Amino acid sequence: MHSHVINEPTDLYSQPYVRVLHLAEKLQVSPKKVLSILINTEIREYNLATKIFHSEIKLVTDELGIGQSIPSVLITRRPPIVSVMGHVDHGKTTLLDSLRNTNVAENEPGLITQHVSSFVVKFEGRDVTFIDTPGHAAFAGIRGRGAKINDITILVVDCCEGVQPQTKEVIRLIKEFRIPSVVALNKIDKDEANIEKTEQELQENGLELMNIPSVQISALRGDNLDILMRLVVTESDGVNLDTDLGGNPFGFILETSKARYLGGLATILPLRGIARLGTIISSGRTLCRIKAILLPSGEKVKEIGPGYPCTIAGWRQGLPNPGLKFISAEKLVDAKRMAKVPANLWVLEKNKRKRQILKKLFLAEKSRSAVQESVEIRGNKNTLCVLLKSDTEGSKEALETILTSTSPEYLKIQVFTSTIGDINLTDVRHAKALKAHILGFNVGIHRDAVSLLTSSAVPYFTHNVVYQIINYVSEQLDKMLPPDYVEERIGMADIISFPSGLDLRVPLECEVTEGNFDENYSFRVISKSGEIKYDGRSQDFELKNGRNFNVRFPFLADYEATDKIECYDLVLRKRKLFWQVNTE
Numbered sequence: 001m002h003s004h005v006i007n008e009p010t011d012l013y014s015q016p017y018v019r020v021l022h023l024a025e026k027l028q029v030s031p032k033k034v035l036s037i038l039i040n041t042e043i044r045e046y047n048l049a050t051k052i053f054h055s056e057i058k059l060v061t062d063e064l065g066i067g068q069s070i071p072s073v074l075i076t077r078r079p080p081i082v083s084v085m086g087h088v089d090h091g092k093t094t095l096l097d098s099l100r101n102t103n104v105a106e107n108e109p110g111l112i113t114q115h116v117s118s119f120v121v122k123f124e125g126r127d128v129t130f131i132d133t134p135g136h137a138a139f140a141g142i143r144g145r146g147a148k149i150n151d152i153t154i155l156v157v158d159c160c161e162g163v164q165p166q167t168k169e170v171i172r173l174i175k176e177f178r179i180p181s182v183v184a185l186n187k188i189d190k191d192e193a194n195i196e197k198t199e200q201e202l203q204e205n206g207l208e209l210m211n212i213p214s215v216q217i218s219a220l221r222g223d224n225l226d227i228l229m230r231l232v233v234t235e236s237d238g239v240n241l242d243t244d245l246g247g248n249p250f251g252f253i254l255e256t257s258k259a260r261y262l263g264g265l266a267t268i269l270p271l272r273g274i275a276r277l278g279t280i281i282s283s284g285r286t287l288c289r290i291k292a293i294l295l296p297s298g299e300k301v302k303e304i305g306p307g308y309p310c311t312i313a314g315w316r317q318g319l320p321n322p323g324l325k326f327i328s329a330e331k332l333v334d335a336k337r338m339a340k341v342p343a344n345l346w347v348l349e350k351n352k353r354k355r356q357i358l359k360k361l362f363l364a365e366k367s368r369s370a371v372q373e374s375v376e377i378r379g380n381k382n383t384l385c386v387l388l389k390s391d392t393e394g395s396k397e398a399l400e401t402i403l404t405s406t407s408p409e410y411l412k413i414q415v416f417t418s419t420i421g422d423i424n425l426t427d428v429r430h431a432k433a434l435k436a437h438i439l440g441f442n443v444g445i446h447r448d449a450v451s452l453l454t455s456s457a458v459p460y461f462t463h464n465v466v467y468q469i470i471n472y473v474s475e476q477l478d479k480m481l482p483p484d485y486v487e488e489r490i491g492m493a494d495i496i497s498f499p500s501g502l503d504l505r506v507p508l509e510c511e512v513t514e515g516n517f518d519e520n521y522s523f524r525v526i527s528k529s530g531e532i533k534y535d536g537r538s539q540d541f542e543l544k545n546g547r548n549f550n551v552r553f554p555f556l557a558d559y560e561a562t563d564k565i566e567c568y569d570l571v572l573r574k575r576k577l578f579w580q581v582n583t584e
């Protein structure tokens with residue numbers, strides 16, 4: 001029934017490699033050719049069965065001249081994301097409910113009751129994810145920011161009322177963003193339903209029913225919902241639903257809620273990667289180390305793949321805002337590993353040195369559990385755009401190589417142009433339009449470019465030492481990362497007395513055993529076995545005589561006398577830069 005749990009072997013995801021032979025097949029070149037390219041790199045020993053990683057795959061594809069794209073070894077097809085839209089009372093909720101009921105097993109024992117408006121329908125062996133978009137304004141906002149949340153829209157129109165203002169708004173959105181759509185002509189069970197008139201009105205409002213599939217349904221009775229599903233599945237065949245299972249998890253926050261025992265919850269829609277228990281994600285200023293994953297049915301799972309909405313617990317520093325993107329924060333750890341690559345390797349002499357660098361990078365990459373590639377994060381705040389200027393062909397190539405082969409995953413360095421000569425007016429104009437940084441190696445600035453450079457505040461950096469340029473880039477990348485927090489324990493306490501009958505109004509009485517307690521910090525209730533029963537802010541914290549205090553927590557939990565209370569703070573940590581360059 002719960003087929004939306006990932007049910008293939010787990011190591012498929014945690015082993016983001018491909019064997020040499022398999023890669024040759026994918027690329028449709030002879031295995032011998034691939035093998036010889038790899039052997040020539042001198043990175044290590046290879047045979048046809050060797051497992052190779054993304055950095056090595058890239059070497060092969062580069063050498064073969066088939067571009068930068070990484071073969072789709074870990075690419076999988078996720079379920080299409082469908083949202084139902086339409087005018088008020090035209091039957092959106094009824095349709096969603098009918099679709100959900102065809103699928104959901106209700107009252108299964110052991111499930112946690114929750115209200116989640118997103119769910120997965122299985123249709124003819126395919127999973128289709130429905131999300132209840134929270135109103136048109138938010139939807140338009142999400143779209144407007146260039147992000148992609150739904151693949152297909154079902155436009156519901158009440159055939160008794162015909163086209164109404166919000167119907168027109170949806171038509172506008174569908175057309176503007178070219179969203180594949182299906183029209184559901186609803187309430188055909190009613191006598192007043194006028195299908196022809198509704199179709200005509202849709203046509204008059206610019207919806208070409210010749211090109212857009214439509215179906216007459218009764219959301220209430222469930223008539224023709226199978227046809228609707230088939231149309232949706234057919235439409236989804238034309239949509240690129242490929243996603244990278246090995247990538248850093250990222251997706252959207254759909255809604256938030258709070259629950260007893262679990263604290264703050266957020267329903268998320270992952271669009272890439274596998275999110276697991278323990279995965280750290282961040283959204284806006286909030287951070288979550290995933291401590292529970294619940295499917296819309298309430299079933300608890302350990303991991304979740306792209307395209308499957310789920311509710312996660314473990315949020316710190318409040319709850320994220322619906323509509324926002326979330327990203328994996330694991331890269332904070334990776335960034336530190338990258339920083340350990342010895343600095344003297346950044347001296348660029350071609351070929352041999354380059355191989356050494358790639359070898360180091362490869363080793364760093366191999367040590368990570370998953371290879372990440374920022375596939376769709378382009379042209380946004382995860383990309384540092386640069387315009388390179390160099391004095392000679394040799395230094396130009398060196399700079400390009402260093403910047404393109406070493407950008408840490410998740411953050412991307414995009415080199416727009418790389419040319420030889422002083423920084424001129426055109427460069428500054430381009431940089432301004434592209435919001436790019438100008439990096440100059442051993443070059444000057446044209447006189448006519450100076451004034452625009454200062455007045456337009458285009459960031460630029462020139463130097464005749466390559467390390468300094470790398471340092472500059474490193475600093476810029478660092479500024480793009482979300483803050484890195486570490487936990488600091490403030491104090492520990494024992495529970496001396498607690499309310500019987502789980503009465504929320506009665507405070508817990510506690511005694512400090514270590515450090516201090518202060519209501520301005522976060523609190524955690526930990527059971528003897530280490531289970532976290534509560535994590536968050538306190539309520540009505542009251543310091544008593546000496547080392548005792550009273551405290552209440554907003555959520556009810558089965559507190560016990562053996563529980564410990566921890567008081568902790570999240571402190572901003574100063575990060576090491578990506579590339580620590582040793583200038584000696």
Ligand SMILES: Nc1nc2c(ncn2[C@@H]2O[C@H](COP(=O)(O)OP(=O)(O)OP(=O)(O)O)[C@@H](O)[C@H]2O)c(=O)[nH]1
Nearest residue numbers: 087088089090091092093094186187190218219220
């Ligand atoms: N007869 C009939 N009634 C329907 C059908 N679909 C929905 N309704 C009724 O129309 C009314 C509005 O339906 P909803 O599903 O709440 O409409 P909605 O579009 O979700 O409305 P909002 O959430 O307020 O925007 C309800 O009374 C439904 O029972 C249908 O196919 N046939």
